[in-house]
Amino acid sequence: MIEARIDSLKIKNDLCLSSLIKNNLASKFKNENLELECFNIDENFNSINFDNKIIKNLFILGLPTEGIKFYTFILPRPFIGSTFLRDSDIAVNTFLKEPSNEN
Numbered sequence: 001m002i003e004a005r006i007d008s009l010k011i012k013n014d015l016c017l018s019s020l021i022k023n024n025l026a027s028k029f030k031n032e033n034l035e036l037e038c039f040n041i042d043e044n045f046n047s048i049n050f051d052n053k054i055i056k057n058l059f060i061l062g063l064p065t066e067g068i069k070f071y072t073f074i075l076p077r078p079f080i081g082s083t084f085l086r087d088s089d090i091a092v093n094t095f096l097k098e099p100s101n102e103n
Helices: 015-022 083-097
Strands: 028-031 034-039 046-048 054-059
Touching: 054 083
Parallel strands: none
Antiparallel strands: 028 034, 046 054
16 A cells, blocks of 8 residues: 555645745635635635735745645646646736736
8 A cells, every 4th residue: 555645745844935924925725714825816726815815927826726726736738627727827917918018
């Protein structure tokens, strides 16, 4: 038997991810009294900070959003829909549509 799984993500244990929270560039997702171990994002995958402000041009995808998004990481191949690739398309298209990408 081989145990093949991805360990749980702990934002506070990751220097890069925890710095996003420290610098108010991101916040954890909350549903009333329940705080999940994932980042709060909008429908375009932009980060949302503690002030509920959308941080333009800061996109968070994949494991740091696991909890409000659910990913099954399979290898992308023809005729198989990949959630991650679709989400990436949304983030890239949002970035390209923004009038100012200087931030």
